[in-house]
Amino acid sequence: xxxxxxxxxxxxxxxxxxxxxxxxxxxxxxxxxxxxxxxxxxxxxxxxxxxxxxxxxxxxxxxxxxxxxxxxxxxxxxxxxxxxxxxxxxxxxxxxxxxxxxxxxxxxxxxxxxxxxxxxxxxxxxxxxxxxxxxxxxxxxxxxxxxxxxxxxxxxxxxxxxxxxxxxxxxxxxxxxxxxxxxxxxxxxxxxxxxxxxxxxxxxxxxxxxxxxxxxxxxxxxxxxxxxxxxxxxxxxxxxxxxxxxxxxxxxxxxxxxxxxxxxxxxxxxxxxx
Amino acid sequence: xxxxxxxxxxxxxxxxxxxxxxxxxxxxxxxxxxxxxxxxxxxxxxxxxxxxxxxxxxxxxxxxxxxxxxxxxxxxxxxxxxxxxxxxxxxxxxxxxxxxxxxxxxxxxxxxxxxxxxxxxxxxxxxxxxxxxxxxxxxxxxxxxxxxxxxxxxxxxxxxxxxxxxxxxxxxxxxxxxxxxxxxxxxxxxxxxxxxxxxxxxxxxxxxxxxxxxxx
Numbered sequence: 001x002x003x004x005x006x007x008x009x010x011x012x013x014x015x016x017x018x019x020x021x022x023x024x025x026x027x028x029x030x031x032x033x034x035x036x037x038x039x040x041x042x043x044x045x046x047x048x049x050x051x052x053x054x055x056x057x058x059x060x061x062x063x064x065x066x067x068x069x070x071x072x073x074x075x076x077x078x079x080x081x082x083x084x085x086x087x088x089x090x091x092x093x094x095x096x097x098x099x100x101x102x103x104x105x106x107x108x109x110x111x112x113x114x115x116x117x118x119x120x121x122x123x124x125x126x127x128x129x130x131x132x133x134x135x136x137x138x139x140x141x142x143x144x145x146x147x148x149x150x151x152x153x154x155x156x157x158x159x160x161x162x163x164x165x166x167x168x169x170x171x172x173x174x175x176x177x178x179x180x181x182x183x184x185x186x187x188x189x190x191x192x193x194x195x196x197x198x199x200x201x202x203x204x205x206x207x208x209x210x211x212x213x214x215x216x217x218x219x220x221x222x223x224x225x226x227x228x229x230x231x232x233x234x235x236x237x238x239x240x241x242x243x244x245x246x247x248x249x250x251x252x253x254x255x256x257x258x259x260x261x262x263x264x265x266x267x268x269x270x271x272x273x274x
Numbered sequence: 275x276x277x278x279x280x281x282x283x284x285x286x287x288x289x290x291x292x293x294x295x296x297x298x299x300x301x302x303x304x305x306x307x308x309x310x311x312x313x314x315x316x317x318x319x320x321x322x323x324x325x326x327x328x329x330x331x332x333x334x335x336x337x338x339x340x341x342x343x344x345x346x347x348x349x350x351x352x353x354x355x356x357x358x359x360x361x362x363x364x365x366x367x368x369x370x371x372x373x374x375x376x377x378x379x380x381x382x383x384x385x386x387x388x389x390x391x392x393x394x395x396x397x398x399x400x401x402x403x404x405x406x407x408x409x410x411x412x413x414x415x416x417x418x419x420x421x422x423x424x425x426x427x428x429x430x431x432x433x434x435x436x437x438x439x440x441x442x443x444x445x446x447x448x449x450x451x452x453x454x455x456x457x458x459x460x461x462x463x464x465x466x467x468x469x470x471x472x473x474x475x476x477x478x479x480x481x482x483x484x485x486x487x488x489x490x
Binding site for chain 1: 317
């Protein structure tokens with residue numbers, strides 16, 4: 001978790017690329033963990049998700065990319081039902097998403113979520129942010145929750161900030177706390193909704209490094225991002241969305257070097273030329 | 275000044291009833307208002323509609339009319355004893371709860387939607403996310419409008435004077451009738467009584483506000 005890796009640009013530099021664990025495209029997938037079938041969603045007249053089919057297996061890291069308005073964030077938020085869907089089914093570990101109520105809360109406890117705007121609880125300290133879920137949703141004893149939380153904060157490199165309020169931290173630190181907060185629930189899968197889009201450039205890598213190490217430890221992750229470097233370093237599969245549809249899926253190497261569809265070629269040419 | 279000094283006991287008793295009316299109605303209104311506001315922001319549509327109807331009906335009805343309904347119409351259907359302290363408390367608390375609910379709702383809306391989403395995303399139930407995340411942050415923005423509502427409540431208790439409750443205004447009216455030459459002084463005394471009560475509320479608000487400050 002080198003926070004100031006020399007020559008750190010977003011794209012993997014020489015050494016970083018060498019670090020990259022060859023994404024085990026064939027070996028990683030276990031049994032299906034998150035399964036979307038025929039998912040449709042409208043915002044008023046806008047058809048944001050059009051019959052999405054997607055299966056994410058245990059231990060798999062899936063990066064969802066696409067132009068803004070393509071529905072990728074909505075897709076991510078639908079998986080823990082922060083957005084409801086109009087039709088189709090979403091199952092997590094074999095269980096269909098419950099409607100409102102306690103069952104939904106239990107499911108959300110198993111699905112970690114990291115937001116673009118961090119959304120740390122503004123009135124609670126960093127430590128309280130991380131312990132709230134375990135204590136309230138899982139009934140963990142405070143002392144145990146705090147010990148676990150300190151371990152997680154240590155791991156994301158912000159243990160020394162535990163007593164501060166979120167507003168006193170930098171964006172990168174806040175986002176790492178948000179990751180620790182999600183991990184504290186011991187989720188089966190982590191959702192990242194553009195986790196680095198609200199960060200200053202020099203803070204992006206400290207967050208991405210945490211995410212890469214998570215991926216290397218076998219966490220199942222669905223990551224909506226514009227960070228192509230992360231996709232290359234850590235993803236097993238890239239899902240390209242446009243206009244509410246999954247246009248193309250491939251392993252990162254194939255997708256970035258030889259995209260099949262014209263839409264993906266066009267998108268990549270626009271973001272990779274500068 | 276003589277009329278006030280001679281009747282200070284009457285004033286005191288009246289002021290005490292005003293404070294009791296305010297305290298009971300205030301507490302009940304806050305409780306009802308919290309329930310109502312929670313219903314208005316809940317994920318269940320029927321609860322939202324029910325709470326919105328309750329708020330709109332009570333907020334847009336003159337308080338005097340609420341008193342007339344509860345004091346004179348309800349007993350015809352075998353509900354409640356007419357007149358008296360608790361009838362006034364029922365009227366004042368239901369009426370005020372609508373305003374409390376709106377003040378709380380504005381506070382809840384002032385807390386970014388991301389906070390509630392994050393709370394739900396870590397597995398808190400709707401009630402827990404309100405209790406642990408949204409309401410503690412809403413409190414700060416809600417204190418000033420809530421104090422406005424309570425100050426209005428203090429003054430609204432005077433409507434009970436017309437319904438056989440001898441609070442501060444009714445007491446002042448009795449003294450004024452007995453001392454017609456001093457009525458300006460006597461009613462001025464009543465106003466001062468209200469001022470003392472409402473300003474104490476304001477001071478209380480300032481204290482609470484200081485306690486709940488935090489940096490966003």
